[in-house]
Amino acid sequence: PEHQNLIALAHELEIAEALTFLGAIPDAEVKAEYAHADMFCLPSVQEGFGIVFLEAMAAGLPVVSTTAAAIPEVVAHGETGILIPPGDVTSIAGALLVLLSNADLREQYGQAGRERVERYDWTRVTETFLREIAPLI
Structure with missing residues (x-):
């Protein structure tokens, strides 16, 4: 529910370029996302x-x-x-x-x-x- 607010805050703080907001991730893809972290x-x-x-x-x-x-x-x-x-x-x-x-x-x-x-x-x-x-x- 806070997705858009967080994106707006990232732009306000001028850090949006350093962040990726993935949103909801299908269960089948979660493991792959953890592997990138x-x-x-x-x-x-x-x-x-x-x-x-x-x-x-x-x-x-x-x-x-x-x-x-x-x-x-x-x-x-x-x-x-x-x-x-x-x-x-x-x-x-x-x-x-x-x-x-x-x-x-x-x-x-x-x-x-x-x-x-x-x-x-x-x-x-x-x-x-x-x-x-x-x-x-």
């Missing part, structure tokens, strides 16, 4: 579980996000990415600069993210769920 940034102030973070980490991308809601349950600060307080624009910029300037750290966080995503495999999640509820049945 160096990192994933979603500085949410409110977020549920956040499947999008798992998708990005599965693609080997380090994550920059916030400590809002359930995000820290998925993204491990200092392990798979950098988490900052919601609304702290200066820290978001700083985190992006840290990762942009350090390819080794991007690779380290990306690999750790790939490994962390394995915890959320449907088979593994189902087995854990059934094991936890078995005593209650």
Whole structure:
């Protein structure tokens, strides 16, 4: 819903030439778009579980996000990415600069993210769920 507003803001800030606004991407093309990225940034102030973070980490991308809601349950600060307080624009910029300037750290966080995503495999999640509820049945 904010697509046009963001495009207008990019022009106002004179950064539109450096940005590409993709809009909605078909599911079949998401993986290819992640492959073009160096990192994933979603500085949410409110977020549920956040499947999008798992998708990005599965693609080997380090994550920059916030400590809002359930995000820290998925993204491990200092392990798979950098988490900052919601609304702290200066820290978001700083985190992006840290990762942009350090390819080794991007690779380290990306690999750790790939490994962390394995915890959320449907088979593994189902087995854990059934094991936890078995005593209650």
